[in-house]
Amino acid sequence: MPIREESFRIGCGRYLQEPNALARCGAEVLRLGKAPLIVGGPTALSLTREKIEKSVKDAKLKYEIIIHSGTCNEEDAKTLAEKALKEGFDVIVGVGGGVLMDFAKLIGDEAHLPVINVPTSSATCAAYTPLSVRYTKEGRTVGSRHYGYEVSAVLCDTEIIAKQPVRLFLSGVFDALAKFVEIKQRFNDDVTEYPIGLDWAYTLSKKSFSELNAKTEACIKDMEKGDVTAVIEQMAFATIGVTGVISGIARGSNQCALAHKFYEATRALYFEESREYLHGEIVGVGLLLQNFFNGEVENNEFLLSLMNKYNMPNSLTALGVAATRETQDAYFEKLKNGSAIDETNEDELIRLRAGLEYLWGIK
Numbered sequence: 001m002p003i004r005e006e007s008f009r010i011g012c013g014r015y016l017q018e019p020n021a022l023a024r025c026g027a028e029v030l031r032l033g034k035a036p037l038i039v040g041g042p043t044a045l046s047l048t049r050e051k052i053e054k055s056v057k058d059a060k061l062k063y064e065i066i067i068h069s070g071t072c073n074e075e076d077a078k079t080l081a082e083k084a085l086k087e088g089f090d091v092i093v094g095v096g097g098g099v100l101m102d103f104a105k106l107i108g109d110e111a112h113l114p115v116i117n118v119p120t121s122s123a124t125c126a127a128y129t130p131l132s133v134r135y136t137k138e139g140r141t142v143g144s145r146h147y148g149y150e151v152s153a154v155l156c157d158t159e160i161i162a163k164q165p166v167r168l169f170l171s172g173v174f175d176a177l178a179k180f181v182e183i184k185q186r187f188n189d190d191v192t193e194y195p196i197g198l199d200w201a202y203t204l205s206k207k208s209f210s211e212l213n214a215k216t217e218a219c220i221k222d223m224e225k226g227d228v229t230a231v232i233e234q235m236a237f238a239t240i241g242v243t244g245v246i247s248g249i250a251r252g253s254n255q256c257a258l259a260h261k262f263y264e265a266t267r268a269l270y271f272e273e274s275r276e277y278l279h280g281e282i283v284g285v286g287l288l289l290q291n292f293f294n295g296e297v298e299n300n301e302f303l304l305s306l307m308n309k310y311n312m313p314n315s316l317t318a319l320g321v322a323a324t325r326e327t328q329d330a331y332f333e334k335l336k337n338g339s340a341i342d343e344t345n346e347d348e349l350i351r352l353r354a355g356l357e358y359l360w361g362i363k
Contacts, residue, residue, distance in 0.1 A: 008197060009130045009150050010248040012117075015241055017156040019228050022051040022118065025093065026059030028153045032114040033090030035062040039080065039104055040095030042067050044120040047160055048095055052118070064089070071135040072103040074110075081110035091116060091152075097168070098124035098279060102132035105151065114152040121164040122172040122236050124279055127154050128244025139275060141267045150248075154240070158228045161236045166220055166310055171280030172239035173216050174303070178283050179246045180205035181290050181299070182257035185340070201250040208242050211235075213302060220310075257340040258293055258355075262286030265334040266319065270327075273320035281313050288314075288362065292355040304362075315362040323360040331356055 014031075016024060029036045036056060040048070045067060056063045064087075070076055084092065084107070092111065094104020095118045108115035109132075119127035126133075130147040183202045186194070211234065219235040263282045266274050274282060284303060291299045307314035316323045332353060336343045341352055 006251075007148070008248060008251060009147075010245055012128055012151040012154050012244070013114075014153040015128070015156070016154065017158060017233065017237060017241065019157065019159045020051075021155045021157040022048055022160070023055050024155060025052050025116070025118070026055040026057075026061060028116055028155065029056065029061055029091050029093070030059055032116070032152055035089045036091040036093045036116070037080065037084045037089035037107075038063060038065045038093040038095060039068050039100065039107065040065070040118075041097065041100050041120075042069055044096035044100065044118075047120055047163075048118065048157075052093075052095065062088070068100065068103060071137060071139050072099050072106055072132055073135055073137050074106065075137065077103060077106040077110050080107045081113075084111045084113060089113075093118065094127075095120065097121045098126035099135075101126035102134075105130070105147065106132045106134065106145065109145065109147055116153045116155065117151055118155045118157070119240060120160050121168040122161055122239040123164075123168040124172060124175050125240050125243035125247065127151070127156070128240055129247050133279075140271055141264065156236055156240060158233055158236055162223055162228045162232050163226060164223070166223065167278070167281075167312070169220065169223065169235075169239075170216075170306060170310055170312055171278040171284075173212055173235075173280070173306075174284035174287060175280040176239045176243045177209055177212055177303075178259040178287055178290070179243060180209035181287055181294065181296075182259050183250070185257040185290065185294055195251070197249045197251055201246045204242065204249065205246050208238050208246070211238055216306065257290065258335065258352075259283050259286035259290040261335055261338045261340040262289055262331070264338075265331055266321070269330050269334060270319075270321045277313060277319055282319060285313055285315065285319060285359070289355045289359045292358045293351050297358070316359060328356050328360055 092104050092108040092113050093116045094100050101117045104115050117127040130150050132145050134142045183205055215231050219231045222229040222232050263286055266282050288300050291297055313319050335341055342348050
């Protein structure tokens with residue numbers, strides 16, 4: 001798979017994670033400019049608006065808050081970029097989940113302005129990573145845009161993260177677990193030399209995988225109590241910060257494999273059926289396929305136990321897609337023609353078909 005980015009965009013400019021990190025918003029803006037355009041989702045702003053406004057007012061900043069309930073799409077991003085430049089805003093602040101984090105980065109890229117992201121969930125590492133997954137206004141994926149620069153700052157307020165729905169937390173866990181399992185697909189006896197950085201991404205993702213397996217359920221119990229604990233801090237860091245670093249070190253070179261390609265195929269082939277499911281939820285089902293392909297189907301016991309216990313989608317039919325021969329063939333063709341599979345390698349094609357048979361058999 002070709003290197004997507006020449007540079008190692010390993011971090012963001014500043015990553016701040018602590019209870020009440022929102023109080024730092026005004027000070028962080030002042031490091032970059034004097035007039036933030038704050039863009040957030042309605043739910044996210046209902047949780048954060050009071051603290052953010054106090055912080056920017058205390059810093060005596062000109063600001064405006066925009067509620068965005070749509071997708072991360074270029075049309076809306078260009079409109080807000082034009083507004084920012086026309087009205088003298090010099091920093092974009094994104095507040096919300098993964099879609100809003102990507103949308104803030106897209107606005108910043110269109111306007112050539114710095115971006116501060118304030119994640120209100122750990123469902124993805126989107127607050128951190130220097131790329132945006134773009135959609136049409138209706139919600140269909142249109143591909144990612146990679147940026148040659150990093151997010152200027154991330155403010156991870158663990159008081160907010162601790163109160164996120166378990167569904168969002170588990171979505172982030174599945175997305176983070178995928179890093180190790182997918183990179184592992186590339187590490188085999190037939191390969192003796194890897195792209196620089198991928199081996200370090202593998203090592204870091206292995207540590208993250210171990211931590212997530214050991215502490216996920218303990219974190220859920222702490223979240224139910226509503227207090228910020230050491231485990232919640234560790235899991236927030238693992239799913240947002242560490243996962244973002246892994247992505248940057250890998251430079252997109254074979255970092256994503258079957259699990260994320262399964263996500264892309266699902267969104268492309270069965271958009272309407274899968275519309276209501278989160279990125280990490282679909283990746284989680286793709287992980288079941290990935291583990292089988294890797295010859296480690298026993299690792300699915302942990303994933304399936306979480307999915308069953310917390311009513312997460314655990315099969316193709318649970319995602320709203322009929323498990324028929326027709327759908328299996330559609331996935332097979334889509335996946336074999338993607339970058340995760342070597343379509344000239346008969347063994348990989350056999351394992352892919354067997355993996356789909358396994359996935360189609362899960363009830």
